[in-house]
Amino acid sequence: MNPMLWGVGTSDYGLQPEKRVEQLCWTAIAEAVADAGITPADIDAIIVGSVFGPPGVATRVQRGIGLPGVPMWTVENACASGTSAYHEAVEAVRSGRFGCVLVLGVDQMSTLFSGAIVPEATDPEGASSLPLPGLYALGAQRYVQEFGVTPEQLAAVAVKNKRNGLDNPRAQLRKAAPTIEEVLSSRMIAEPLTFLQCCPTSDGAGAVIVGGERGREGDLRIEASAMVSGALWDHRSDDVWGYASVARAAEQAYAQAERTPSEIDVMEVHDAFTIGEIVTLEALGVAPRGKGAELAPSGHTARDGVQPVNPSGGLLSRGHPLGGTGTAQIAEIAWQLRGRAGARQVARHRVGMVETMGGGAAGMDGNACVVTILSRP
Amino acid sequence: MALGEGRPTKRRPGSAVGGLPVADSRPVFDGDAVVGVRCTVCRYPVAQNGIPWCPSCYGTVEPARFATTGAAWTSTVVGIPVGERRPPFGLAYLDLDDGPRVLVHLVEPAILRTGERLRITGTDAGDLVAEVTA
Ligand SMILES: [Zn+2]
Numbered sequence: 001m002n003p004m005l006w007g008v009g010t011s012d013y014g015l016q017p018e019k020r021v022e023q024l025c026w027t028a029i030a031e032a033v034a035d036a037g038i039t040p041a042d043i044d045a046i047i048v049g050s051v052f053g054p055p056g057v058a059t060r061v062q063r064g065i066g067l068p069g070v071p072m073w074t075v076e077n078a079c080a081s082g083t084s085a086y087h088e089a090v091e092a093v094r095s096g097r098f099g100c101v102l103v104l105g106v107d108q109m110s111t112l113f114s115g116a117i118v119p120e121a122t123d124p125e126g127a128s129s130l131p132l133p134g135l136y137a138l139g140a141q142r143y144v145q146e147f148g149v150t151p152e153q154l155a156a157v158a159v160k161n162k163r164n165g166l167d168n169p170r171a172q173l174r175k176a177a178p179t180i181e182e183v184l185s186s187r188m189i190a191e192p193l194t195f196l197q198c199c200p201t202s203d204g205a206g207a208v209i210v211g212g213e214r215g216r217e218g219d220l221r222i223e224a225s226a227m228v229s230g231a232l233w234d235h236r237s238d239d240v241w242g243y244a245s246v247a248r249a250a251e252q253a254y255a256q257a258e259r260t261p262s263e264i265d266v267m268e269v270h271d272a273f274t275i276g277e278i279v280t281l282e283a284l285g286v287a288p289r290g291k292g293a294e295l296a297p298s299g300h301t302a303r304d305g306v307q308p309v310n311p312s313g314g315l316l317s318r319g320h321p322l323g324g325t326g327t328a329q330i331a332e333i334a335w336q337l338r339g340r341a342g343a344r345q346v347a348r349h350r351v352g353m354v355e356t357m358g359g360g361a362a363g364m365d366g367n368a369c370v371v372t373i374l375s376r377p
Numbered sequence: 378m379a380l381g382e383g384r385p386t387k388r389r390p391g392s393a394v395g396g397l398p399v400a401d402s403r404p405v406f407d408g409d410a411v412v413g414v415r416c417t418v419c420r421y422p423v424a425q426n427g428i429p430w431c432p433s434c435y436g437t438v439e440p441a442r443f444a445t446t447g448a449a450w451t452s453t454v455v456g457i458p459v460g461e462r463r464p465p466f467g468l469a470y471l472d473l474d475d476g477p478r479v480l481v482h483l484v485e486p487a488i489l490r491t492g493e494r495l496r497i498t499g500t501d502a503g504d505l506v507a508e509v510t511a
Binding site: 116117118119120121122123124125127128129130131133134137138139140141142145146187188189190191232234235237240362363 | 389390391393394396399400401402403404422424425432433450451452453454455456457458459460461462466468469470472473476477478480482488490491503504505
């Protein structure tokens with residue numbers, strides 16, 4: 001069965017500790033079910049992507065929507081949890097295991113922790129107080145020295161995405177977009193990354209309905225979905241952390257879709273930090289290695305550019321509800337491809353791509369990466 | 378909420394910051410060397426102990442002692458508190474001579490030149506600490 005995207009839905013993104021985590025999910029699911037034109041009884045299986053759960057959240061969500069007994073499971077692949085759940089749904093439909101799968105991505109970060117960042121103590125680098133912005137900063141600093149990437153080039157990514165986010169009514173950050181100078185003069189988090197180059201953590205959920213071909217208006221073809229786990233990242237690696245895992249997933253996705261990077265009209269990629277978008281676009285083949293930092297300043301990736309990247313505002317603007325991020329990216333691409341993205345709509349919108357990369361385990365080039373390519377039939 | 382203030386962490390913070398103790402997974406420095414394992418087939422070096430085989434070729438591994446000197450691969454200066462660490466503090470990936478890449482704290486927080494020579498001088502609360510050598 002050729003897998004198709006039938007419907008999408010999301011909650012708002014932001015700090016919403018007053019809401020039940022299930023409420024975020026029900027909002028997203030209700031929108032996705034209506035968007036897909038199905039009834040709840042059409043759903044054959046539920047796959048949930050979440051990092052921090054809480055444990056049992058999937059069942060509490062299931063109770064509220066009245067889908068007892070269907071196969072259901074939860075996937076944890078760090079920031080790529082939501083898209084990993086989606087990938088399993090795509091493969092399940094492709095193989096004929098299920099006819100219609102509900103994918104749910106969710107995390108509610110605001111109710112979890114307080115105080116300074118404390119990385120995972122069981123990880124060798126986490127135990128040594130390497131925060132995630134520090135890991136990205138180590139890559140960014142390498143790029144500064146190896147390729148001459150400038151602070152202004154890094155900041156341009158934040159300016160672009162935060163400006164895009166102004167038109168996203170569900171984004172966490174919707175105030176005025178900063179200037180390059182404001183990005184660079186914000187607090188230094190880890191050199192060279194300043195505060196406004198880091199995504200805010202967020203609460204949010206997204207739902208995606210995946211099924212087979214049925215000839216319905218608005219359904220989108222899932223041309224490719226590739227999921228890879230991490231590989232050794234060590235003294236032999238000349239690429240910065242994360243690059244290789246994205247490149248592996250991208251290679252598989254382009255091969256499945258029989259497409260080249262220049263054929264992608266619009267994309268949502270994992271810009272948890274400004275350097276993340278730059279390295280990712282190189283790994284996706286949008287720019288040669290060392291040239292990714294030129295894409296935002298040149299306007300190539302602007303909303304009215306040749307290949308708009310993160311028209312939603314990305315993680316830098318929408319916020320990052322870990323498991324909820326991948327499903328948010330897929331929802332944006334679905335709206336863009338159907339021409340229903342309102343003020344955010346890009347001009348060319350036949351082929352779209354989503355990339356999500358999750359990491360945090362020392363010595364590996366990522367925990368997992370998912371790349372999917374969708375198109376308007 | 379600002380980064381570093383009231384921010385999410387992970388499930389197991391460790392005893393240093395008020396959680397329950399967890400087994401230490403960091404590279405071990407015994408005063409003269411970084412202690413780990415090396416593959417008897419392909420010589421792949423790992424600064425971890427207790428692994429069942431070479432992660433690169435699946436060959437048999439044996440205990441190994443790695444040099445304390447090497448070249449900086451990249452570095453950063455962290456400007457926010459992390460766990461018990463107070464800013465600013467310097468971190469670098471250090472490619473040990475004929476050894477693995479390890480994360481080290483810097484005696485003097487600074488951005489290093491790629492390839493700058495470093496030497497591990499000891500540990501601080503269990504973290505490897507390195508300084509620039511002339
Ligand atoms: Zn080996």
